[in-house]
Amino acid sequence: MVQSNPKISQPQNGLDKLFSPASVAVVGASADPARIGGRPISYLLRAGFKGQIYPVNPNRDTVQGLASYPDLASIPGPVDFAVLSVSAGAIVDAMRACGEKGVRAVVIFSAGFSEMNAQGAALQDEVLTIARHYGIRVLGPNCLGLYNAANGHSPTFTSGLEGAAPPLGRIGLITQSGAYGTHLLSMAKARRLGIGMWVSTGNEADVTTAECLEYLIESPDVDAVGLYMEGIRDPETLIRALNRARALRKPVVVMKVGVSEVGSAAAQSHTASLAGADASVQAVLDQTGAMRARTTEDLLDVLYAASIAAPAKGDKLGILTLSGGAGVLMADAADAEGLSVPPMPAAAVARLLERNPFSAPYNPVDITAHALNDFSLIEENLTAMLDDGGYDLLVAFFTSLTASPVLGPRIQKTLSDLLKSRDLPVALVGQVPDALLQAYEADGIMVFDDPSRAVAALAALAGFQRAFDAVPEDASDLPDLGKIELQPRSYGEDEAKALIQKAGIEILQEVLVQTPEEAGAFAARLGLPVAMKIVSPDIAHKSEVGGVALNLTGQQATQDAARDMLASVAARAPQARISGLLVSPMAGDGVELILGAKRDEVMGMMIMVGLGGVFTEIMQDVALARAPITPGRAEAMLRGLKGAPLLQGARGRPTLDITAAAKAVSRLSVLAEQNAATIESIEINPLLVRETGVVALDALILPRQT
């Protein structure tokens, strides 16, 4: 796909006429409801669209029972929205006609634009220029359109709406891929998941997935949104929308593909959007409280859970089961999903055991098959869990018992009676006939046949609650570190250190000297063992040219070492310009971190932190976030490293100053982000974390090449 010209400016908003117009024209309307130009009319009629529908077809008087018009200009009333179901070659004329008619939004179904070749990209740019001229928002081209169940607006030809109408519901689904979006819609329909709004964005010449997300999140008709993305066109809007969703406590589940090298290459060839590093995408989702789905089933499971129950208050899972084995399995699943499975209180256990000595009412609360002989056991055990267990979520395993003609309805009624006044997400695992299924779901009880998936869906609800309750990062708390206008030239270590020191990150007290005698004199004045390094904009790896000396004690030894160093560097890097020798006290004991701020091609300035040595080199044990970040988030990143015990005093080690380290990480992120216009990357390697305070021992800064 060829990149369409991004410099044509994009107006914000105006999506109301896209999603909720009062009148729709269908240019290229077909009398055949199975054809691309016929389906939107058929879907609009079936969905009971409340506004005017104007088929445009110069060859017919009526289309699917509606009066047809030869062209847009002939339509008597105003037209908010137009479906352009004509070939790519006819789109420019159709767009001009829309402009003249005062149409505010269009969907372009046709392919043959930027997804094809450079000529198509030029055509797409021409369409966009017309759109900007007239103020028309464009969905597509090369997309399948959208539908909005709330008002019946259905300008789409997706086969996902064929057959029965989709069930009503308050879930929004946004998809870059039309075919995959149709697949998602079909799967959702098969499990009766109510997708109330659905939009396929295609080439995103104008309207992006992120803008659609922003619109859906604000819609009173949408409670939760699923998002399928291959590339990200406007990360700023995406992040704003995700933060807004968190503020409104609306779950967002994101399926972002192109994770692997081969997948990313395929995505790149499929859309022109840059994939960006997947780790950066993940970091942004973590920061904004969105959930990442790895499979289609995950995506739909979480949307299903969100459509039935509110986010969970906490992570304490109660497990009710008729099968000990299933109880064990679900306890394992809970552990893997980060839920806790706290035991029932001893008094309740004693009471339940007295009633049924064959049970194991600990949590998992295993009633055993005795429930078949004495149905009231189900009610008693469940009541005890609800009253005494203090659980935030509940899963109940009844296997095929729920399908029994006799017991099935009794179980449904019991669960419904006991749970209707409770405010906690509940998943039932079992085989459930369709009629009962709808009764369960109406009562806020979700139903699964795979116990692991049930637990994962509950865990997602707990995860949303955690994300919603987390105090959002407040960028206004971050200091203004001032502008630094880097030039496109090499910067030395001394300059890099001066910059990070200005940003409030401690560096070693050090001097740049020009002669061995000055080096010796500084060491004598300091009265401490010193380290000495060559300083040159032309030498990246100092130790390889003999440019590093450590633990030098006293005036003479320092002076001698300086003389040797200058000779060694002169011999091994004769071309290098030498700025001098940097002499500093030895840093002392501690643990070394690596800090880096670096531009991601999509997400912008990212901040990375990891432990030094094998942790970063071999184990890739690093944490990533989009800059800027607060010290609080920085500390969470540090504590989340696998190697964090080294900072926290594991195995008799001293406890180090994580607070100071977090502050340094935050400061570096602020410095980099506030100067993203001229900084490509900054690295502090290492930052020594001591028992008190931290100190940057080396720094490297690369200006942005313009």
Next chain:
Amino acid sequence: MVQSNPKISQPQNGLDKLFSPASVAVVGASADPARIGGRPISYLLRAGFKGQIYPVNPNRDTVQGLASYPDLASIPGPVDFAVLSVSAGAIVDAMRACGEKGVRAVVIFSAGFSEMNAQGAALQDEVLTIARHYGIRVLGPNCLGLYNAANGHSPTFTSGLEGAAPPLGRIGLITQSGAYGTHLLSMAKARRLGIGMWVSTGNEADVTTAECLEYLIESPDVDAVGLYMEGIRDPETLIRALNRARALRKPVVVMKVGVSEVGSAAAQSHTASLAGADASVQAVLDQTGAMRARTTEDLLDVLYAASIAAPAKGDKLGILTLSGGAGVLMADAADAEGLSVPPMPAAAVARLLERNPFSAPYNPVDITAHALNDFSLIEENLTAMLDDGGYDLLVAFFTSLTASPVLGPRIQKTLSDLLKSRDLPVALVGQVPDALLQAYEADGIMVFDDPSRAVAALAALAGFQRAFDAVPEDASDLPDLGKIELQPRSYGEDEAKALIQKAGIEILQEVLVQTPEEAGAFAARLGLPVAMKIVSPDIAHKSEVGGVALNLTGQQATQDAARDMLASVAARAPQARISGLLVSPMAGDGVELILGAKRDEVMGMMIMVGLGGVFTEIMQDVALARAPITPGRAEAMLRGLKGAPLLQGARGRPTLDITAAAKAVSRLSVLAEQNAATIESIEINPLLVRETGVVALDALILPRQT
């Protein structure tokens, strides 16, 4: 659950009469086919059991249309097998009657045995004693029985057989949990997975899951087996059966629950079987080529794949898609599952592009929606992939197109025609109507709606092939390291080192001296820097009592250090018996490994290896296997460590002697396993791996406490 007496010896074999009897008596037969005593008869009749069926019920002349007998003795012919559907209290008498009648195998449905309390465990032991006396194999008690579709033998009351009979098939399913086994059976039936043999083992007083696995693996009616386990009663049989399955190239998928702490505790309370460390179970599954399923859906997906296609020849996946997005998603999934997605050859790409310039035939081979306009594109692209791609597995994404009344059957016919002569596993992803689904499956094409699950199922088939092709470890190649009869006392470091040296693992040349003067003299004689350590059976942590000194140079320094050490130890560990001082040359440069052999309560002697320092302490980067292992497997374990690059010369480090390290790991495993009768654990920490050779610097051995 109380442990039943394990000392009552268990005869092998004899399971033929359990799974394939010529005659079946049902003691406690009920005329009501819905009752526990009625279901087996109803199921036997429906399944067309070919042998004799004898209901035993003293109150009726006929039961479900069959002549009924007042007791076993009255039955005219021989009885191979009996269902005991009577209460726990009546089981002892029933068992005696079975013995007198010559019954060879029984299933006991009733609960109230070792799963309940000590009294029940005693009753279970009594049943077992009678069984041994008469030579009767017992399935259960506290189980749901079994069925064998091949001969209609259906002595079970599982509700999983209610409604329609399960589809015919060649999959075996073994489950410890009756309720969960029923759930599995219901889920399998819902997706028409042909479970030909199903057995629920319950308390496993006699017949174990492992024995059932052994039987099913040898059965000509079974191609693949699923196994649901909470505990493992006879690991030797299990391992033998798994190795046999690999030799016969029959896939085995294992769902072993009780992984997490809370799950393991629940499993322990649910069955008396010890859970064992999950890592040991995983190691054994890896070594025997079985696959671990983490969820019910995984288990059924892999069994479904195995029921439709043979294991894949390799790991090269071809991806055919009508949706670019789905192609990206499946490429990601392939990467996550360890499959490769190699590109199509350039010539084929050029040919396909010439034919359809809008396609992206690289792999993923994205035909795009143009397939709708020109159906022959599907055939051409697929043929090119089959002829030129060299793929071992194929996934094809058609979404709802396969459900189209017009195109659906055409796609099915095209795929069938092109694939029927090819010998590779193929998964179709799409919505498929039931009638077409069966046609696909009959042609060896599996069908999924979730593309990630399709790719995972294909990856499982590739995994089985890898396991089947791997050369099994040949224990006969391992050396006989001889018996060492450890006593239940403390062993010193010198003794431990002598034992591992005898096993062929190099230790440092060292002497045990008694005086500072002798220490100094040895250092002088050696002419190298030495290390010195206190030796005492009472001191575990030498450095904590001043019992370690390193890098001592020359006679006097060594002598002085020895004097200080003895004084320090005398002051800080006055009760310790001192064997002397161990003096050795300094070990030199290299990377330190930790090696340990340790008894797992279920799986027996296990061998563990990891890198020293933070890798083992903080990152838990270790590999585990059941002892003994060959040097080949030991090397694979070492190379599989996350920290392996440190051994392999990462970032300018020297390449170390992994071969020698692997030999040492193998030797330690052999030593520990051949002496498992008296060894609880041996540890070498560290083993120093050098550029040439390895050397054990410290060793610790703990005898088994009897």
